Amino acid sequence: MGIISFIAFTLAVAxxxxxxxxxxxxxxxxxxxxxxxxxxxxxxxxxxxxxxxxAEQIVGLNGQAFSEGILVMxxxxxxxxxxxxxxxxxxPSYMKGGITxxxxxxxxxxxxxxxxxxxxLFLSGYALVLLPSVLYSGxxxxxxxxxxxxxxxxxxxxxxxxxxxxxGLIGMVYAIFGGLKAVAVSDLVNAVGLLTGGLLIPVFGxxxxxxxxxxxxxxxxxxxxxxxxxxxxxxxASIPFGTIFTGMMLVQMFxxxxxxxxxxxxxxxxxxxxxxxxxxxxxxxxxxxxxxxVLPGIIAWHLFDGNLANPDEAxxxxxxxxxxPAFVGFFAAVLFGAVLSSFNxxxxxxxTLFGFDLYKQYFKKSxxxxxxxxxxxxxxxxxxxxxxxxxxxILDAPNGLFARIQEFxxxxxxxxxxxxxxxxxxxRVPPIAAKIGVISGSVLYLISQFAIKPILVANAIEKATAxxxxxxxxxxxxxxxxxxxxxxxxxILFVLNISxxxxxxxxxxxxxxxxxxxxxxVDVTPWKYAFIAGAAITVLVISTYLIF
Numbered sequence: 284m285g286i287i288s289f290i291a292f293t294l295a296v297a298x299x300x301x302x303x304x305x306x307x308x309x310x311x312x313x314x315x316x317x318x319x320x321x322x323x324x325x326x327x328x329x330x331x332x333x334x335x336x337x338a339e340q341i342v343g344l345n346g347q348a349f350s351e352g353i354l355v356m357x358x359x360x361x362x363x364x365x366x367x368x369x370x371x372x373x374x375p376s377y378m379k380g381g382i383t384x385x386x387x388x389x390x391x392x393x394x395x396x397x398x399x400x401x402x403x404l405f406l407s408g409y410a411l412v413l414l415p416s417v418l419y420s421g422x423x424x425x426x427x428x429x430x431x432x433x434x435x436x437x438x439x440x441x442x443x444x445x446x447x448x449x450x451g452l453i454g455m456v457y458a459i460f461g462g463l464k465a466v467a468v469s470d471l472v473n474a475v476g477l478l479t480g481g482l483l484i485p486v487f488g489x490x491x492x493x494x495x496x497x498x499x500x501x502x503x504x505x506x507x508x509x510x511x512x513x514x515x516x517x518x519x520a521s522i523p524f525g526t527i528f529t530g531m532m533l534v535q536m537f538x539x540x541x542x543x544x545x546x547x548x549x550x551x552x553x554x555x556x557x558x559x560x561x562x563x564x565x566x567x568x569x570x571x572x573x574x575x576x577v578l579p580g581i582i583a584w585h586l587f588d589g590n591l592a593n594p595d596e597a598x599x600x601x602x603x604x605x606x607x608p609a610f611v612g613f614f615a616a617v618l619f620g621a622v623l624s625s626f627n628x629x630x631x632x633x634x635t636l637f638g639f640d641l642y643k644q645y646f647k648k649s650x651x652x653x654x655x656x657x658x659x660x661x662x663x664x665x666x667x668x669x670x671x672x673x674x675x676x677i678l679d680a681p682n683g684l685f686a687r688i689q690e691f692x693x694x695x696x697x698x699x700x701x702x703x704x705x706x707x708x709x710x711r712v713p714p715i716a717a718k719i720g721v722i723s724g725s726v727l728y729l730i731s732q733f734a735i736k737p738i739l740v741a742n743a744i745e746k747a748t749a750x751x752x753x754x755x756x757x758x759x760x761x762x763x764x765x766x767x768x769x770x771x772x773x774x775i776l777f778v779l780n781i782s783x784x785x786x787x788x789x790x791x792x793x794x795x796x797x798x799x800x801x802x803x804x805v806d807v808t809p810w811k812y813a814f815i816a817g818a819a820i821t822v823l824v825i826s827t828y829l830i831f
Contacts, residue, residue, distance in 0.1 A: 287612060322551040327561025329474035330548045330624075332568055335362075335538075336477060337625030339420035339688060341576050341618070342598050347521055348580025349589075349597035352511030356573040357522050357531060358689075360824050365535035366566035367817035370559045373540050376707065378555045381804030385543050385703070386640045392706035392797055393714040395644055400721055401699055402640040405543055406666070408695035409629050413544075414670030416688045417629070419677040420595070421622030422446030427599035428615050444675045450619070451671035454626035455664060476617035478568070481575035483614070484598075487605040488582035504585055511581045514828060519759045523768055530770030533777055534689065537696040541703045544632040554806035559813045566820050570827075626667075633666045634659030690732065690769045697773045698724030701780045705788075710796040712788030720784040727776055736766045 322330075347355040382388045386405070390398035422443045426432065431442040486497060493500030505512060515524040522531070539545060552558035583597035586604065591597055602614060638659025643650050646658070698721040705712050705720065743765035747758060767775070801807075 291616075322548070322557070322561075323553060324557045324560035324564060327548050327552055327558060328564040328568070329472075330628075331545060331562065331565040332572075333474040333477065333621050333624040334545060334548065334628040335569075335625075336474075336572065336576070337417055337421070337621045339416045339625070341481070341621070342420040342424050342595055343416075343688065344576040345580035345583070345598035345601075346593075346595035348511075348577045349584050349591070349594045350580075351516070351520055352508075352513060352581060353573070353577055354514050354516040354520060354522055354524075356514070356577045356827075357527055359572045359576060360570055360827055361527065361531060362535050362539060363566040363570045363820055363824050365532065365539040366562050366569065367820060368536065369540040369546075370562040370566070371813050371817055373707070374549060374558055374562065375555060375807060375809060376799065377546070377550065378552075378558065378805055379801050379807050380799060381802035383547075383550060384636055384639055385541055385546060385699075386636065389702060389706060389717070390640075391800070393702075393717045397702065397714050397717045397721070398640055399644065400718060401702065402636050404695040404699060404721065404725065405636055406633055408692065409544070409633050410666050410669050411673070412688060412691045413629050414626065414666065415674040415677060417622060417625045418447045418450055418670055418674035419443065421450050421619070421626075422674070423595060424599045424618060424622075425450075425615060427596050428602050428611060430603070440675065440678060443678055447671050447674045450622055450626065451667055451674075454623045455630060455667045472620070476613070477621050478575070480610075480614040480617050483610065484602060484605065485574055485578045485582060488579060488586070488601060491605050492582060492585055504581060508581060508585055511584060519756075519763045522770070523763075526768055526770035530768075530773035530777075533697060533700060533773055534692070534770070537700040541700050542696075543636060544629050547628075547632050547635060552805070554808065556806070556808055556810045559810040563810075563813060563816050563820070566817070570820060570823055626670075630663045630667050634663035637662040693732065693769060693773050694725050694728045697728065697777050698722075698780065701777055701784070705781065705784045709785075709788060711792040712784055713791055713793050715791065716784040716787035719787065720780045723783065724776055724780045727779075728772065731772050731776070732769060740765045 344355055344358060377388060380388060380391060382391075384402075386398040386402045389401050422445075425446050426439065426442040431437070431446070432439050435442070437445075489497045489500030489504065491500070492503050516522045516526075517524075549558045549562055552561065579601050580594075580597050583591070583601040587597070587600065591600060602611060606614060634656075638655040638657075642658040642662075643655050647654065650658070701724055702717045702721050705717065740762050743761050744758060747761045752758060752761070
């Protein structure tokens, strides 16, 4: 029954997406990359949420909540503030320039070489980190929910490989042949399904915890697991409380304010007003998302007595335990849609970045729009296959998928954010400063996290064990204190690289102030209630931390 409802819903969404996009000209750059700049606020909000709310988010964050509790909600609630900042201050600047990609914005402010470096960073981050993690986490969810190893008599590793390739091939069909509008339309349908189905998981879970009463379930969960409801993370937590005020907000600003895979949805808006409304609506829903991506992990901790071999199995295991079979099929279908959304969103953005920012600049300067779109599609297929080959090997990675992804993201997220910030707030900083800043930011982060940190941590642990310390908690604290948390490292490097670029700008400034050229590609009249709505959501986020 579960498999049947899964297939039926998935096919229905695909047919609906095809029907809604059959009139879009996918051969033009605007049509393929930006959906013909025709997206409304509701579609944008749905697409933003589903691009973000994929399996690596749901599976990974619930896995972290299973281990650590509600403190991991910072990844979600603080995102709402970053979305508000983007909608009110960054988006008007982006849309006034009529840009298609973030590197295009950088090219206009600096030069085409800086654009190429940023494009290469985006593409390497997508191929090495984002795509494999999306495919792996989705495959882990489906393999566990449907018990594919038991059903087919194969190993968990074989089930992961199979799911990765099924998801990947279907995702490539959506992204490469459908363009942004097909992705966005299917996202809206799946977003409604995911929010509905996602709310059912904690509801059914709390009813099970409370022996038939959801209210009793809430009380039981609260009384029996007080440590899981502490919002301030200690020094050994994946999010020590201090990091909320340093690297955490930088990560959020990169993701929602400069990330091509996210902003491409908003760039496809029919007007700035629709783009702002869509992003602010998504921010409001994002504030409520911890009910879906954090609370189930705590419920799973209670129901399974904390006994799961892999914390990342908490969510799919809970789904199997609390949902009727028909509901499991429906929820797997919308989760499948969420995985496809993130996967094909990244593919579509990769195709956009390559076709728009690299192909015409370095491979064929005389290429027309159709040739650029075609080259982007071919590149998207290559990146997709690369991600599918790499994804199953995450099975051998340490526990805590979501935190691991965030740490790896740092090598490209902070350098890109740094360049955008300098470009946005200064007029005289020259292109050479941007090049040095982005390269030094990436190289220094890699050296910090994957050369210096392992040596210092290993030395600290070796010294502790040699002196007779064997307690696990004590060793964890020593490890945490041996080197700054990666979010603190991001903040330190952000300040360092900003300083480097400003000093270069002071010593070797541009000959004249940079002046942004305004286009009439899109109506840039702002939404008059943007600031009021944004302020209200910001107050909600801050009040959450005061309550807990």
